[in-house]
Amino acid sequence: MLTVTGLTAVATALAEPVLEIAYDQQVRRLTRAQLLAYSSLDTIDIPADVAYGRAMRYQAIPITALLPRLSQAGTMQFTASDGFVANIPAALLAGGKGNAQAWLAIESSDGVWPPLKVGGASAGPFYLVWLTPGKSGISTEQWPYKIARIADAPPLEIRHPQLIPKAPLPIDSAERRGLQVYMTNCAVCHQINGGGDAQIGPDLNKPFNPTEYFQESFLRRFIREPASVRTWPQRTMPGFSPSIISDDSLNDLLRYLRQMAKERTH
Structure with missing residues (x-):
């Protein structure tokens, strides 16, 4: 006892x-x-x-x-x-x-x-x-x-190859640079095509990609300051200022997301 x-x-x-x-x-x-x-x-x-x-x-x-x-x-x-x-x-x-x-x-x-x-x-x-x-x-x-x-x-993209654009893009293309931006800043919470480790946020390509339901100006604003576009009590997404994701890197990220919208898996 x-x-x-x-x-x-x-x-x-x-x-x-x-x-x-x-x-x-x-x-x-x-x-x-x-x-x-x-x-x-x-x-x-x-x-x-x-x-x-x-x-x-x-x-x-x-x-x-x-x-x-x-x-x-x-x-x-x-x-x-x-x-x-x-x-x-x-x-x-x-x-x-x-x-x-x-x-x-x-x-x-x-x-x-x-x-x-x-x-x-x-x-x-x-x-x-x-x-x-x-x-x-x-x-x-x-x-x-x-x-x-x-x-x-192993690196995230090796374990989840569905994150990598299948299109024959140059190694230094905006889309491939955008993949790196995505893996550093977005993959901590999201998946794409069911690929990724985290599941806090929604999949960013299934059923739709945010580039398909956001006007670009609002998507950029949402990434920079989510609460200025929409907010709710359980929101956890932070904003990404230019000191975190530069304007050029944000352009690359959007190019990557648009490319992945063309490569959605079902």
């Missing part, structure tokens, strides 16, 4: 957040306490935090301490508990002199982070943050929070 003390211990164990890391041919499940005990744990200041929109201070571990030999990996997949999935090139995470530095921030039980919105949850328990993100052109969608799992994986 469990005593009150025993029941408390069980409840605490069940409540302890766990991060699963599938990397380098092994799977590890690390509790928050284990991560907070890492010798490389440090306190870092993020001047312009993406999730909170202000300066934040975190206890964090350099991602290279968790994931050694990143330079030999291809893509790292960060899966959040809400279904958000970010596929980030390992080369970005590896950092190096003169580049952005990736850290895994850890929310401690006695240092709970603020809620992301009134009455909601925080960005914890695990959150990928960056020091000097501008040095490597880190997108806002490459700051996944509520992380539940980190895994190495």
